[in-house]
Amino acid sequence: MHKPKVSVIMGVYNCQDTVEESIESIIYQTYQNWELIICDDASTDGTYEKVLPFTKRDPERIRLIQNKENQKLATSLNRCLAEAKGEWIARQDGDDxxxxxxxxxxxxxxxxxxxxxxxxxxxxxxxxxxxxxxxxxxxxxxxxxxxxxxxxxxxxxxxxxxxxxxxxxxxxxxxxxxxxxxxxxxxxxxxxxxxxxxxxxxxxxxxxxxxxxxxxxxxxxxxxxxxxxxxxxxxxxxxxxxxxxxxxxxxxxxxxxxxxxxxxxxxxxxxxxxxxxxx
Structure with a gap:
């Protein structure tokens, strides 16, 4: 089982135009012992659908969870933290x-x-x-x-x-x-x-x-x-x-x-x- 040193947590909401590039900036890091946990905060655009293929491409390291209703960033990040396995936790936003x-x-x-x-x-x-x-x-x-x-x-x-x-x-x-x-x-x-x-x-x-x-x-x-x-x-x-x-x-x-x-x-x-x- 993959045991990451770093867990990257990302709360996303309605960022379908930027989220793919944001995820790719983690994928192409020189440091590779990471996992990426993404919580979609009930987006009303295609954000969830944009993220999903990444989880299928690398299911060991990229996970996607979803809030049933919009609950804001703090709740989304806490859900990511509950899933995180790394010794260190890094943040990233879906449009950065x-x-x-x-x-x-x-x-x-x-x-x-x-x-x-x-x-x-x-x-x-x-x-x-x-x-x-x-x-x-x-x-x-x-x-x-x-x-x-x-x-x-x-x-x-x-x-x-x-x-x-x-x-x-x-x-x-x-x-x-x-x-x-x-x-x-x-x-x-x-x-x-x-x-x-x-x-x-x-x-x-x-x-x-x-x-x-x-x-x-x-x-x-x-x-x-x-x-x-x-x-x-x-x-x-x-x-x-x-x-x-x-x-x-x-x-x-x-x-x-x-x-x-x-x-x-x-x-x-x-x-x-x-x-x-x-x-």
Whole structure:
């Protein structure tokens, strides 16, 4: 029986145009001791039918499960975790891509740095018009980051299965809809765990026009509540409570302004990385 070192978990919903390429980016990894568990969250397009042939091609390593009704990402990922057999768990989204050396480099990091519970990577942002830039987070984020943003790009992570077990996976409740990663990181730091971000962009994230249109005000309220929760549980500084308002203010901005904001951030990241290489 196949005993994978890495379990890649993927929750998919209505991504029939991208899911095949996403799966292939795992299939063609330089590191091959993996399994891929995909949970279709009751897609209403042809996503399930697009994934099914891959399970027939490699049934030992690729498995497909399906929710009878749409239950959002946290529930889908928990179903994948229940099936996972690997020592390490990697994430992947159905509309994104992994660079061919991604798993190899994350496995190497966790194998040689056992004190860390998770490793993320920088990621290249792209849309229908091409590559837009690289998004990289701090190499060693701490709990204070959660007031201002996220410590890890969720879709890029590889985490110890034992850490997921300790945290009981994702919480699937109203306040974590579309914010299941922020809730996970609050509990992650509260448990005394630590992680690292590789600065090499080993993941390609699709951030197209639809991504900005999907953002809804109620999700911003959820996000603000989680920032407040992070400040309280992790005993952050009093000034950090000011950042509770940030998600709400952002939600009031138009998609055009948000695109401009993210474009400027990516541009600054590119300039900064170029300056570091030139030193």
């Amino acid at each position: 891509l992994s660079v061919s050396t991604r798993l190899e480099k994350q496995v190497r990091f966790l194998a040689t740095n056992p004190d860390y519970d998770v490793v993320g990577t920088a990621m290249t942002v792209f849309d229908e018009s091409g590559t837009k830039g690289v998004r990289a987070l701090a190499s060693e984020p701490d709990r204070k980051v959660l007031a201002r943003g996220t410590p890890f790009c969720h879709a890029t992570i590889m985490m110890k299965a034992s850490a997921y077990n300790t945290l009981n996976g994702y919480r699937s409740v109203k306040t974590t809809r579309r914010m299941e990663d922020i809730d996970l990181w609050i509990r992650f730091f509260a448990a005394g765990m630590k992680g690292f971000n590789l600065q090499e962009p080993l993941y390609l994230v699709r951030e197209d026009e639809a991504a900005f249109k999907r953002r809804k005000f109620r999700y911003s309220i959820d996000h603000a509540w989680l920032v407040l929760k992070a400040c309280w549980i992790l005993k952050l500084a009093p000034l950090d409570y000011m950042y509770v308002l940030k998600p709400i203010v952002r939600s009031c901005l138009s998609p055009t302004i948000m695109r401009f904001y993210h474009h400027r951030k990516l541009r600054k990241s590119v300039i900064k990385r170029s300056a570091i290489r030139d030193e």
